[in-house]
Amino acid sequence: MSSTITDFNDRTVEYEELLNDFKRILKNNSLKFTIQREVILETLYNSDEHLAPESLHHLIQKKYPDLKTGIATVYRTLALLEESQMVTFLSFGAQGKKYELGAKEHHDHLICTSCGEITEFVDEQIEARQHDITKQLGFEMSDHSMQIYGICKKCQERL
Ligand SMILES: [Zn+2]
Ligand SMILES: [Zn+2]
Numbered sequence: 001m002s003s004t005i006t007d008f009n010d011r012t013v014e015y016e017e018l019l020n021d022f023k024r025i026l027k028n029n030s031l032k033f034t035i036q037r038e039v040i041l042e043t044l045y046n047s048d049e050h051l052a053p054e055s056l057h058h059l060i061q062k063k064y065p066d067l068k069t070g071i072a073t074v075y076r077t078l079a080l081l082e083e084s085q086m087v088t089f090l091s092f093g094a095q096g097k098k099y100e101l102g103a104k105e106h107h108d109h110l111i112c113t114s115c116g117e118i119t120e121f122v123d124e125q126i127e128a129r130q131h132d133i134t135k136q137l138g139f140e141m142s143d144h145s146m147q148i149y150g151i152c153k154k155c156q157e158r159l
Helices: 015-028 035-046 053-063 071-083 124-136 153-158
Strands: 087-091 097-101 108-112 118-123 147-150
Touching: 015 035, 015 071, 035 053, 035 071, 035 097, 053 071, 053 097, 071 087, 071 097, 118 124
Parallel strands: 108 147
Antiparallel strands: 087 097, 108 118
C-alpha cells in the first residue's frame, strides 16, 4: 500500500550547520558575511512557507526594521543560495519564484495557479517508481523535484 504524507515542517538540518555552509559560500564568492545576509538565511529557515523575495523582504523589515535590509540584497542573496543549491524554488510564471531552504525532508508540490496555495506531499509509490525508472535507465539520480500545477479545492468551489 502506498501512503501519502503532507506534513513537512520538521527541519532535518540544524541551523548552525546551514549557517556554516552559508559563510563558506559567501567566502568562496568573495562576499562579506553581514547581519543582513544572516537575517535572510534565518528568516528562510524559520518560515514554514515558500517565500517570494518580496514577502521575505517584508518579513525581515517587520522583524528587524533597524537593519534596513534592501530588496536588492534579498534578491542577490537568494540568487547566491540558489546557485549553491541551498534553496529550491517553485516557479509561478509571470508572478516570479517562491523559495524554500533545503532544510526539510524531501517533498513534492501541488501548486494552485489561481490562488498560489502550495501543498507539500510525498507519496511512497511515486518516490519508489522514480528510483526504479532511473535504475532501469542507468541514471544516477542526485535529486528530483515535482510540481503539479492546477486548481485547488477551495478555488474549484469558488469558480
Ligand atoms: Zn487555489
Ligand atoms: Zn516545499
